[in-house]
Amino acid sequence: MTATIVSEPLAATLAGLYERAEEQRSSASGPPRVQLPADATAQHRADLMSDRYMPISPDTGTLLYTMIRAARPEVVVEFGTSYGISGLYIAAALRDNGIGHLYTTELSSKKVTAATRNFEQAGVADVVTILPGDARETLASVTESIGIVLLDGWKEMYLPVLALIEPNLRSGATIVADNTTxxxxxxxxxxxRDPGNGYMSMSMGARGHDAVEISCRL
Ligand SMILES: C[S@@+](CC[C@H](N)C(=O)[O-])C[C@H]1O[C@@H](n2cnc3c(N)ncnc32)[C@H](O)[C@@H]1O
Incomplete structure (x- = not known):
């Protein structure tokens, strides 16, 4: 079997998105750095940043793909779709498992449209549902038992989003939180990291000085 992650059309879609993300990151002529007002709402920030890819690193993507192949979850939840780069790793693993669905949520309507197109182009739209809106509301509609979670939206919302989905985490569910430095x-x-809250948790170095936190629901 040839894995979806290294097969067309997904591999080319993923490579094209990373190329544009990298061009944007390194290009002096890219969109100007956004100055966020101190009192900007989550929606305002998402709209101001709607051109920004801000993807997980390829290593974190490979980690997610591997974890999902191993755990064979029926439901994966992602907080922060953006242009769908992390979602493509997740969807590829679900496709290769032959089971499971990704619910991913995004505040920026421009990104919802773009990610929808990217999942279609990669041939995995049938295993992905994008929930447009604020994760703190949209993820209440996911009532099935959750096996894997990626937290990658606005960072101060990791805890409220976890609190919302926590009752639906199955025993052994694993949560990957990006940018934890x-x-x-x-x-x-x-x-x-407080054992009293029912997780085993560890930090793993990722891309430069950044890290991801991997936490298992006990
Ligand atoms: C770092 S980017 C996600 C990158 C994506 N996971 C990837 O690897 O391609 C964060 C995204 O989360 C979205 N976001 C932030 N807060 C949100 C919220 N409360 N609900 C839904 N989406 C949110 C932002 O609009 C932004 O597109």
Whole structure:
């Protein structure tokens, strides 16, 4: 069997998206760095950043693909779709498992449209549902038992999003939280690292000085 992650059309879609993300990151002529007002709402920030890819690293994508192949979850939840790069790793693993569905949520309507197109182009739209809107509301509609979670939206919302989906995490569910060296992730890290809250949790180095937190629901 040839894995979806290294087969067309998904591999070319993923490579094209990473290329554009990298061009944007490194190009002086790319969109100007966004100055966010201190009181900007989550929606306002999402709209101001609607051109920004901000993807997980390829290593984190490979980690997710591998975890999903091993755990064979029926439901995967993602907080922060953006242009669908992380979603493509997840959807490829679900396709190769022959079981499971991804629910991913995004505040920016421009990104919802773009990610929908990218999942279609990659041939995995049937295993993905994009929930447009604020994760703190949209993820209430996911009532099935959740096996794997990727947290990659605005960082200070990791804990409230976890609180919303926590009752639906199955025993052994694994949560991958990206960009955990950011100061606003601290309340989330304090929570999942406190054994009294029912997780085993560890940090793994990722891309430069960044890290991901991997937490297992006990
Ligand atoms: C770092 S990007 C996600 C990148 C994506 N996971 C990938 O690897 O391609 C974060 C995204 O989360 C979205 N977001 C932030 N807060 C959100 C919220 N409360 N509900 C839904 N989406 C949110 C932002 O609009 C942004 O597109």
């Amino acid at each position: 950011r100061a606003d992730v601290a309340p989330y890290l304090d929570y999942v």
